[in-house]
Amino acid sequence: MAPLNMWPLPGAAPSRPSLLLLLLPPLFSRMQHPPPPVASVAVMEFRGSKSPFDCLLLDLDDTLYSSTIGIRQACKKNIEDFLASKCGVSEGRASALRVEHFRSHGSSLAGLLALGYDVHPDEYHSFVHGRLPYELIRPDAGLRELLLSIPQPKILFTNSDRQHARRTLRRLGVEEDCFHRIICFETMNPHLFKDERETGSSGPLPATRNVEVILKPSAAAMKMAVWLAGFAPHRTLFVDDNERNIAAGKAIGLRTALVGKRERTKEDDYLLDSISELRQVIPEIWGEQEKKGGGEHGAATTMRRDLDSIRETTPIGA
Numbered sequence: 001m002a003p004l005n006m007w008p009l010p011g012a013a014p015s016r017p018s019l020l021l022l023l024l025p026p027l028f029s030r031m032q033h034p035p036p037p038v039a040s041v042a043v044m045e046f047r048g049s050k051s052p053f054d055c056l057l058l059d060l061d062d063t064l065y066s067s068t069i070g071i072r073q074a075c076k077k078n079i080e081d082f083l084a085s086k087c088g089v090s091e092g093r094a095s096a097l098r099v100e101h102f103r104s105h106g107s108s109l110a111g112l113l114a115l116g117y118d119v120h121p122d123e124y125h126s127f128v129h130g131r132l133p134y135e136l137i138r139p140d141a142g143l144r145e146l147l148l149s150i151p152q153p154k155i156l157f158t159n160s161d162r163q164h165a166r167r168t169l170r171r172l173g174v175e176e177d178c179f180h181r182i183i184c185f186e187t188m189n190p191h192l193f194k195d196e197r198e199t200g201s202s203g204p205l206p207a208t209r210n211v212e213v214i215l216k217p218s219a220a221a222m223k224m225a226v227w228l229a230g231f232a233p234h235r236t237l238f239v240d241d242n243e244r245n246i247a248a249g250k251a252i253g254l255r256t257a258l259v260g261k262r263e264r265t266k267e268d269d270y271l272l273d274s275i276s277e278l279r280q281v282i283p284e285i286w287g288e289q290e291k292k293g294g295g296e297h298g299a300a301t302t303m304r305r306d307l308d309s310i311r312e313t314t315p316i317g318a
């Protein structure tokens with residue numbers, strides 16, 4: 001067990017403060033009351049297990065459900081419709097603009113805010129996520145069972161807004177309290193919800209307003225997640241479908257599992273076709289011995305890693 005040390009567990013031996021903590025106060029200066037790390041409140045039922053992991057950080061979209069069911073495509077279309085209505089651009093230009101914003105700012109919302117558009121995150125998310133065909137997400141009893149079987153604290157770590165996360169989990173049939181914490185858009189960006197217009201003034205937003213958007217794969221987002229988890233990065237498993245996020249996780253010392261891709265990257269420690277392979281590919285989570293070849297599904301994946309030379313392009317999302 002190796003939680004970071006700002007809120008030691010009862011009985012835990014005192015040790016040196018983590019260097020990571022020294023870098024984090026600026027991130028939390030935006031939060032009036034930053035929540036305590038999960039490590040300080042989680043019940044450590046797995047203490048003493050042979051698992052190399054104390055905690056799991058799990059992405060939501062295209063990780064806990066397949067990227068092929070149509071949600072991702074619908075999300076892209078909604079973003080383009082939003083850009084067309086907000087920026088007055090044509091349908092064709094909206095598609096290119098979405099890609100440009102993603103590359104230059106990490107998301108279309110971040111791009112619009114950086115360009116000075118007056119967009120409230122709630123307005124953006126209710127348009128882009130609120131109109132998704134959620135009925136495409138089917139209940140997944142296997143996923144629920146899998147998550148409940150994981151003894152370590154689990155933290156949902158998504159760039160999406162809280163409403164979308166809740167709605168998606170509900171559709172999947174996974175209870176929210178299956179996770180010790182949800183880190184979502186609102187968690188990472190509390191400063192965007194202090195609307196100066198509420199003070200009574202009207203007109204354009206003040207030029208001094210901080211419109212920086214913190215999202216994966218930025219180092220700030222990754223460090224915040226590690227801090228909120230409260231465990232040593234090298235004992236935290238980060239599961240995500242996006243190669244850039246995986247690379248960012250690896251850069252701060254997390255163990256990483258890339259989901260839904262066919263080719264390994266330099267930064268992933270594990271490769272899974274889907275989240276349903278978790279137990280076969282990473283039995284160490286449960287303190288079980290790693291199987292030779294990673295088990296039936298893992299063996300197939302490993303073979304594909306070696307044989308498949310076709311690199312799948314990272315999808316351009318929000």
Ligand SMILES: [Mg+2]
Nearest residue numbers: 059061062241
């Ligand atoms: Mg994802």
